[in-house]
Amino acid sequence: MAAAGDRLESARIRAVAAVDDYAAELRRVEGARLGEGLIETRALKDRVEAVFAEGLRRFDQSGEYAADGAIDLVAWLRAKCKLSGGAAAERVGIARQLQHLPQTSQAFATGELGYQHVAVLARTAEHLGAAIVRKAEGSLLALADTMDPGQFTGVAKNFEHRIDAQAALTEANRAHQRRYLTISEPLDGIVRIDGLLDVEAGALVRNAVNAGLPPARDDDRTPGQRRADRLVELCQPRVVVGSADGAGPRPHLIIRTTVDTLIGAAGSPGAELDGGVIIPAETVRRIACDAAISRIIGKGELDAELTRASRSTPPATRRALAARDRGCVAEHCNRPPQWTDTHHVKHWIDDGPTTMSNLILLCRPHHRKVHEGGWGLQRLTTGRWALIRPLPRSRSA
Ligand SMILES: [Zn+2]
Ligand SMILES: [Zn+2]
Numbered sequence: 001m002a003a004a005g006d007r008l009e010s011a012r013i014r015a016v017a018a019v020d021d022y023a024a025e026l027r028r029v030e031g032a033r034l035g036e037g038l039i040e041t042r043a044l045k046d047r048v049e050a051v052f053a054e055g056l057r058r059f060d061q062s063g064e065y066a067a068d069g070a071i072d073l074v075a076w077l078r079a080k081c082k083l084s085g086g087a088a089a090e091r092v093g094i095a096r097q098l099q100h101l102p103q104t105s106q107a108f109a110t111g112e113l114g115y116q117h118v119a120v121l122a123r124t125a126e127h128l129g130a131a132i133v134r135k136a137e138g139s140l141l142a143l144a145d146t147m148d149p150g151q152f153t154g155v156a157k158n159f160e161h162r163i164d165a166q167a168a169l170t171e172a173n174r175a176h177q178r179r180y181l182t183i184s185e186p187l188d189g190i191v192r193i194d195g196l197l198d199v200e201a202g203a204l205v206r207n208a209v210n211a212g213l214p215p216a217r218d219d220d221r222t223p224g225q226r227r228a229d230r231l232v233e234l235c236q237p238r239v240v241v242g243s244a245d246g247a248g249p250r251p252h253l254i255i256r257t258t259v260d261t262l263i264g265a266a267g268s269p270g271a272e273l274d275g276g277v278i279i280p281a282e283t284v285r286r287i288a289c290d291a292a293i294s295r296i297i298g299k300g301e302l303d304a305e306l307t308r309a310s311r312s313t314p315p316a317t318r319r320a321l322a323a324r325d326r327g328c329v330a331e332h333c334n335r336p337p338q339w340t341d342t343h344h345v346k347h348w349i350d351d352g353p354t355t356m357s358n359l360i361l362l363c364r365p366h367h368r369k370v371h372e373g374g375w376g377l378q379r380l381t382t383g384r385w386a387l388i389r390p391l392p393r394s395r396s397a
Pocket of ligand 1: 342367
């Protein structure tokens with residue numbers, strides 16, 4: 001053991017010397033060769049991450065981290081390896097999943113697959129179980145080879161959705177649960193805004209604050225300053241309320257999806273929001289439910305079919321709804337019409353008509369509860385609707 005430890009120490013000294021040597025050579029190159037050198041530097045770092053992952057797997061199994069007083073491996077990594085909680089948890093996830101993903105493990109060790117792609121695969125394996133990912137490992141690795149990590153995350157999310165729509169919905173609901181916004185008290189003349197949104201809300205906010213860009217020629221504000229100014233503009237009352245009955249122009253989201261996803265067929269793929277973010281089928285059904293706020297487009301040959309199928313609530317119907325419902329119809333909710341979506345009691349994709357008898361106004365949180373949350377609706381004699389808590393789902397992720 002001591003001899004192996006000594007050999008490791010002398011190998012480490014040689015590796016440090018090699019890094020010094022490499023750094024000195026990198027400093028001598030310029031231009032295109034420097035660019036190549038940077039790419040190779042990242043590849044080297046990924047090789048070292050692969051070595052780290054393999055060692056971390058064995059260290060995890062040994063339980064040796066407890067000898068340092070750490071309660072778990074993540075805590076040990078934070079304390080000893082200068083990693084944030086998130087970065088530490090990601091590495092533990094990789095170390096644990098890789099032993100069940102032989103092709104990924106192999107490609108990582110030889111440098112064919114980069115660290116970030118491995119992280120995406122490990123996360124997918126954590127969500128679905130490594131056995132399911134292992135069955136599709138070859139085709140996922142082929143896709144990883146042609147995509148950057150961001151694009152590959154989209155592919156992996158779509159894969160998860162196909163395998164387990166319920167798990168994907170649970171995850172999206174968990175993401176939604178994490179939403180928050182804080183606006184600090186002024187300090188040194190500055191107010192700090194900080195928050196998290198789910199992908200749909202994030203896309204709406206991003207589209208809204210990016211509208212009006214790019215700038216005029218003599219506009220010397222930075223993009224960040226323009227977004228900040230736009231946000232403040234949007235908060236001024238004349239912009240925020242289209243019209244009191246909510247019939248005015250609504251923000252637009254563009255979603256790519258298939259008919260299968262819209263009708264909620266088992267095994268259907270997720271839908272794609274602007275920028276390639278994947279959202280669950282239930283979210284698409286909710287957004288499509290009030291087609292006034294969205295444009296749903298199909299993939300290839302489905303375009304014609306969906307264009308025919310999708311519909312928007314005519315402004316006159318919307319005004320009549322505002323007069324009848326006077327806001328969200330959920331019991332005890334008092335949100336006004338301009339904060340509501342039009343909900344089809346029987347979804348139009350299931351042949352429900354876009355007419356008054358099949359339409360009610362629901363605020364966004366209640367609309368979300370009905371679709372993604374699976375809550376039922378029951379008409380009350382008062383003309384309002386009670387929300388019925390869903391039965392526990394038979395399976396969850
Ligand atoms: Zn709806
Ligand atoms: Zn409501």
